[in-house]
Amino acid sequence: MSVLAVTRREWIGRRNVLLLSLGMGLLQFIGLHLNPDPAQAFDKTSFLAVATGTMYAWAVAALYGATMLSRDLEERRFGFLLNQPLHEAQIFLGKVLAGVGLAFLSGLLACLPPLLLSGFWRQLGMREVGSIMGVWLAGSLVLLLLFHALSIQVRSRSLWLALDLAAWALFFLGVRLLSLRLMAVDGFREMAHLWLGLLIAVSLGLAVAGYLQVSEGRADLQRGHRWVSLTMASTLVLVLLGGWAQVVWTLKHRPAAVQTQARTHGIR
Amino acid sequence: MTSTVAMNPVDCRQLGVRYGRMVALEEVTFTVAPGQVYALLGRNGSGKTSLVRCLLGHQKPCSGHIELFEQDVWASRRSLMHRVGVVSEEPDAPPTMTTRQVLQFCAGLYPSWDAVGVEARLHRFRVPQELPFGKLSRGQKAQVSLALALGPRPSLLVLDDPTLGLDAVARREVYDELLGELAERGTTVFITTHDLAGIEGLADRVGILHQGRLLVDASLEDLKARYRKISWAPAQALRLEDLAPYGPLGFRVGSLGGEAVLQGDPAPLLAARPEVQVQDLSLEELFVTLVGADTEVAS
Numbered sequence: 001m002s003v004l005a006v007t008r009r010e011w012i013g014r015r016n017v018l019l020l021s022l023g024m025g026l027l028q029f030i031g032l033h034l035n036p037d038p039a040q041a042f043d044k045t046s047f048l049a050v051a052t053g054t055m056y057a058w059a060v061a062a063l064y065g066a067t068m069l070s071r072d073l074e075e076r077r078f079g080f081l082l083n084q085p086l087h088e089a090q091i092f093l094g095k096v097l098a099g100v101g102l103a104f105l106s107g108l109l110a111c112l113p114p115l116l117l118s119g120f121w122r123q124l125g126m127r128e129v130g131s132i133m134g135v136w137l138a139g140s141l142v143l144l145l146l147f148h149a150l151s152i153q154v155r156s157r158s159l160w161l162a163l164d165l166a167a168w169a170l171f172f173l174g175v176r177l178l179s180l181r182l183m184a185v186d187g188f189r190e191m192a193h194l195w196l197g198l199l200i201a202v203s204l205g206l207a208v209a210g211y212l213q214v215s216e217g218r219a220d221l222q223r224g225h226r227w228v229s230l231t232m233a234s235t236l237v238l239v240l241l242g243g244w245a246q247v248v249w250t251l252k253h254r255p256a257a258v259q260t261q262a263r264t265h266g267i268r
Numbered sequence: 269m270t271s272t273v274a275m276n277p278v279d280c281r282q283l284g285v286r287y288g289r290m291v292a293l294e295e296v297t298f299t300v301a302p303g304q305v306y307a308l309l310g311r312n313g314s315g316k317t318s319l320v321r322c323l324l325g326h327q328k329p330c331s332g333h334i335e336l337f338e339q340d341v342w343a344s345r346r347s348l349m350h351r352v353g354v355v356s357e358e359p360d361a362p363p364t365m366t367t368r369q370v371l372q373f374c375a376g377l378y379p380s381w382d383a384v385g386v387e388a389r390l391h392r393f394r395v396p397q398e399l400p401f402g403k404l405s406r407g408q409k410a411q412v413s414l415a416l417a418l419g420p421r422p423s424l425l426v427l428d429d430p431t432l433g434l435d436a437v438a439r440r441e442v443y444d445e446l447l448g449e450l451a452e453r454g455t456t457v458f459i460t461t462h463d464l465a466g467i468e469g470l471a472d473r474v475g476i477l478h479q480g481r482l483l484v485d486a487s488l489e490d491l492k493a494r495y496r497k498i499s500w501a502p503a504q505a506l507r508l509e510d511l512a513p514y515g516p517l518g519f520r521v522g523s524l525g526g527e528a529v530l531q532g533d534p535a536p537l538l539a540a541r542p543e544v545q546v547q548d549l550s551l552e553e554l555f556v557t558l559v560g561a562d563t564e565v566a567s
Contacts, residue, residue, distance in 0.1 A: 005376050013364045080360040082326050084377050085349040219326035 006094025021109035029113030049114040057107025061140035064099040065147030088215035103140035145206035156225035167233040174240040205235025277456040282332035292318040310477035353417030357428040359409035363402025378420040389415040407438030427459040464552040499527040518557040
C-alpha cells in the first residue's frame with residue numbers, strides 16, 4: 001500500500017501530462033475527421049497513431065526518469081518522503097511504477113482517438129495489441145531507468161562523471177567491435193541475440209543502480225552518484241565481458257550455424 | 269531487576285561530516301534526554317543542516333554515529349520515522365497536492381495518526397485545505413508542516429528552523445502550538461533556530477555549533493549561571509587585566525563606559541568594585557558573545 005501511496009503522490013503531481021496527452025489525441029482525431037482519406041485510412045492512420053503514441057509514451061518516460069529523483073534532490077523536496085516511515089525500496093518502486101504507468105497511459109491517450117476512428121481495434125487481434133503494449137511498457141521502463149541514472153550523473157556535477165563517460169564509451173566501443181566480428185561472418189541473428197542480451201543485462205544494472213542511489217545516497221546527490229557510477233561501471237564491464245564470451249563461444253563452438261547462415265547470405 | 273532508565277531519544281557520538289576537503293562537522297557529541305527541549309544554535313554555515321540531515325538518516329556521516337531511541341538512524345530510518353515528527357527548514361510537501369491530499373498521504377502511512385488533532389490544529393491555524401500546498405503562504409506552509417509532524421503523535425519532534433521567514437504572529441502561533449504539545453504529551457524536541465528570543469522560554473538545553481564544532485552543550489540555567497554581563501561607568505576605568513581571573517569575553521570600552529561578559533562567579537570582583545553592575549545575559553547576548561567574534565571558549 002505504501003508503494004501505491006508514493007505512486008499516487010507522483011501522479012497527482014504530474015496529472016497535467018495526462019491532460020496534455022488527451023489533448024494531443026483529440027487534435028489528431030479532429031484532424032482526421034476534417035480531412036478523411038478513405039483510400040488509405042486504416043493503414044496510414046493506424047501506423048501514424050501507434051507510432052505517435054509510442055514516441056510520446058517513451059518521451060514521457062524519459063522526461064519522468066530525468067526528473068524522478070534528481071529534481072526532488074536539487075529542490076530539497078526528497079526529504080518529505082525520507083521523513084515518512086517508507087523503505088527506500090518502496091519509494092523507488094512507487095516512483096518507477098508511477099513513471100511507467102504515466103508513460104503508458106499518456107501514449108494510450110495520445111493515440112486512442114485516431115485509432116478509434118480508423119477501426120484499428122476491430123482489425124487487430126489481442127496478440128498484436130498485447131505486443132504493442134508490451135513494447136511500450138518495456139521501452140518506457142528502460143528509458144525511465146536510463147534517464148534517471150543519467151540525470152543523477154549530470155546533476156551531481158562531480159568528477160565521477162569522468163568514470164561514467166569512460167564506462168559508457170568503453171561499452172559502446174566493445175559492442176561495436178563484437179558486432180563487427182559477428183557481421184564479418186554474417187552472424188546477424190547472433191548479433192540480434194547479443195544486443196537483446198546486452199539490453200536486458202544493462203537494464204537490470206540500471207534498476208539496481210537506481211535503487212542503490214535511493215537507499216545508499218538518500219538526500220546526498222553526490223553519494224548517490226558514486227553508487228550509480230560504481231554500479232553502472234561494474235555492470236557495463238561485466239556485461240561486455242559476458243558479450244565477449246558469448247561471441248567467442250559462438251564463433252568457436254557453433255561454426256556450423258554461423259557458416260550456414262553465411263553461405264545462405266552468400267547465395268543471395 | 270528491570271532498568272528504569274529511559275533511553276535517550278537522541279544520542280550523537282563523535283559525529284563527523286566532510287564535503288571533499290571541507291569539514292562541516294567534527295567530533296560532535298551530545299545527547300537529548302526524554303522530554304527535553306534541545307535548541308541547537310549556530311550561524312549560517314556552522315553545520316546545523318548537515319547535523320539535522322544525519323540526525324534524520326538523510327545523510328551518512330563520515331565518522332561517528334547518531335542513534336535515535338538506541339537505534340542507528342541510518343540503518344533503521346524507516347522504523348524510527350514512526351516515532352519522529354519533522355518540520356524541515358524549507359517546507360517540502362509536494363507543491364501540487366492540496367493540504368487535504370497531503371494529509372491523506374501521511375495518514376495512510378502511520379497507524380497512530382491523530383486525524384482529529386490534525387484537523388483541529390489546521391482549523392486553529394485557519395489553513396484552507398483545498399488549496400495546493402505550493403500556493404499557501406510561508407506561514408501557512410509552516411503551520412501545515414507542524415500539524416503533519418505532530419500527526420503521528422511522535423515521541424521526538426525535530427524542527428529545523430521552523431520559524432524561518434515567518435512574521436511575529438505566525439511565529440507566536442508555532443511556539444504556542446509547541447508549548448501546548450509539550451504541556452500535553454511531554455514530547456522531546458530537537459530544534460535548530462535563529463530565533464533566539466523565541467526559543468529562550470522553551471529550551472531546557474542549548475548546543476552552540478560553531479565552524480563544525482559543538483562549542484557549548486549545557487542547560488540554559490547552567491549557561492546563564494556560568495556567564496554574567498558586567499558594565500561600568502567611564503569614570504570607573506576597569507582594564508582587561510583586572511578581569512583576567514574571570515575569563516572575560518567580549519570586552520568593550522566606549523565613551524559611555526564599558527562592558528564585558530565574565531565566566532564564573534563575579535562575586536570577588538563585585539566585592540572589590542561595588543559600583544560595577546551585573547546583569548543576566550539573554551540567550552541572544554550569550555550567543556553573540558560566544559560566536560560573534562570567533563571567540564575561543566572552553567566548553
